[in-house]
Amino acid sequence: MTTEMLNEQTISTFLDALASSAPTPGGGSVAGFSGAMAAGLVSMVCSLTIGKKQFADIEEEVRSIHAQAEELRHQLQALAQADIEVFGRLSAAYKLPRTTDADAATRKAAIQQVTRSAAEVPLRIAQVAAAVVPLCTSLSNRCSRIIVSDVGVAALLARATVQSAILNVEINLAGLEDTIFVRETRAQLEDLSVGLGEEVEGIMSIVRQRINQ
Amino acid sequence: MTTEMLNEQTISTFLDALASSAPTPGGGSVAGFSGAMAAGLVSMVCSLTIGKKQFADIEEEVRSIHAQAEELRHQLQALAQADIEVFGRLSAAYKLPRTTDADAATRKAAIQQVTRSAAEVPLRIAQVAAAVVPLCTSLSNRCSRIIVSDVGVAALLARATVQSAILNVEINLAGLEDTIFVRETRAQLEDLSVGLGEEVEGIMSIVRQRINQ
Numbered sequence: 439m440t441t442e443m444l445n446e447q448t449i450s451t452f453l454d455a456l457a458s459s460a461p462t463p464g465g466g467s468v469a470g471f472s473g474a475m476a477a478g479l480v481s482m483v484c485s486l487t488i489g490k491k492q493f494a495d496i497e498e499e500v501r502s503i504h505a506q507a508e509e510l511r512h513q514l515q516a517l518a519q520a521d522i523e524v525f526g527r528l529s530a531a532y533k534l535p536r537t538t539d540a541d542a543a544t545r546k547a548a549i550q551q552v553t554r555s556a557a558e559v560p561l562r563i564a565q566v567a568a569a570v571v572p573l574c575t576s577l578s579n580r581c582s583r584i585i586v587s588d589v590g591v592a593a594l595l596a597r598a599t600v601q602s603a604i605l606n607v608e609i610n611l612a613g614l615e616d617t618i619f620v621r622e623t624r625a626q627l628e629d630l631s632v633g634l635g636e637e638v639e640g641i642m643s644i645v646r647q648r649i650n651q
Numbered sequence: 652m653t654t655e656m657l658n659e660q661t662i663s664t665f666l667d668a669l670a671s672s673a674p675t676p677g678g679g680s681v682a683g684f685s686g687a688m689a690a691g692l693v694s695m696v697c698s699l700t701i702g703k704k705q706f707a708d709i710e711e712e713v714r715s716i717h718a719q720a721e722e723l724r725h726q727l728q729a730l731a732q733a734d735i736e737v738f739g740r741l742s743a744a745y746k747l748p749r750t751t752d753a754d755a756a757t758r759k760a761a762i763q764q765v766t767r768s769a770a771e772v773p774l775r776i777a778q779v780a781a782a783v784v785p786l787c788t789s790l791s792n793r794c795s796r797i798i799v800s801d802v803g804v805a806a807l808l809a810r811a812t813v814q815s816a817i818l819n820v821e822i823n824l825a826g827l828e829d830t831i832f833v834r835e836t837r838a839q840l841e842d843l844s845v846g847l848g849e850e851v852e853g854i855m856s857i858v859r860q861r862i863n864q
Contacts, residue, residue, distance in 0.1 A: 444662070445661065445662045445663040445666075446661050446662070446663060447661060447662060448658065448659050448660060448661055448662075449657070449658050449659070449660060449661075449662060449665060449684065449728075450658040450659055450728070452662060453658075453687055453688065453691045453724065453728065456688065456691040456692065456694075456695055457690075457691040457694035457695055457698065457720075457721065457724060458694075458695065458698055459695070459698035459699050464692075464695065464798075464801060465692060465800055465801040465804040465805075468688045468691075468692060468804060468808065469804065471662065471688065472685050472688065472808060472811075474666055475666065475669065475681045475684065475685065477670075478666045478669040478670040478681075479669065479677075479678060479681060481669075481670035481671075482669055482670055482671065482672070482677065485670065485671055485672035486672050507670075508670065511666065511670060515662075515663070515666065584822070585677075586822075587678055587818040587819055587821070587822040588677060588678040590815070590818045591678040591681060591682065591815040591818055591819070592678075594811045594814045594815050594818075595681065595685060595811050595815065597811070598685075598807045598808050598810070598811035601807050602803070602804040602807050602808065605800040605803045605804055605807075605858065605859075605862070606800055606804070608800070608859070608862050608863070609797070609799075609800040609862050612862055612863060612864075645818065646818075646821070649818070649821050649822050649825055650821070650825060651825075
């Protein structure tokens, strides 16, 4: 399956496949797309701000936010696909023979190696989605009031994506024997969580204030 | 635009349109699809539980959860489309003539009427997405440990959807003069928020405990 394939499915087809007992797509791809929607909303708010007279003095900054959001969105769309690919490799590893001791050892090593990749993809999703939040902070006071709710939605979805991706990392870490990798990855997850809730609450506070102005 | 149209777009096309300065899709459709992904994950967990020997004694209950989740998912997919349609009607109302006093009064009444619909669609999205959360509670202890992270992702996304849809309701309420409708709708929003955070935290606590078992 190429990167194009998942992203070129219709929304209906994707959601029907998600709801089914098919092994993919699953929670990893969902996190990728919810993050991509968050980044897409940031891009939309930028697109609706660029070229407007009243925001001419911040246009350069908004153009930079737009470029960053589009980069993050495309990374998240690719990671939604990467999650499916690594799941396919994991299923293949579990199907390796284990009749002899040598086979069993090879199979176990393969599972450990691919499970590590299966943790790295959602870790990357969490990191990329977390990078959407500061863009929301920058925009919350730098866009038309009528689209400030979209900045809030972007921040809420980015946070849910980070939290969701963290669960997907943790379920894979639980099966890993490489204690150094597990410890280092847990430290990275903690770094991602620190300050995230507070930053999103700060955005929500500005958004609510501007909505009710 | 029919209900089919948005749902039959490819994910790429939808995300590209979202990121653009096109008036739709926006935060309302994003909330509809994030809610649909949450419901779809619940259905997936049910699909992977039904027919398994170890869960035979709860199969009837899981089948009922599956039917409810699929109903909620299809409602959320239709609401993502409904949000686009109501936005189209709102744009049309703003374009009505206002050269004479009579025209201006007609235009104002039309805007007020459609803005009310523009608040009702995300209110419905919030209500339907909130109904996904109790299904996650039921499943959190009634599925295989290896898919419990998907239950957590569903709960996190359902909560983000409710919170996002509430912002979309509020931005529309801010422009409404019908104080009774505004007050009643605000009361419904409060009902939706009460207990939501606690219930999702309860699910997360079970999910994390089972992941680290």
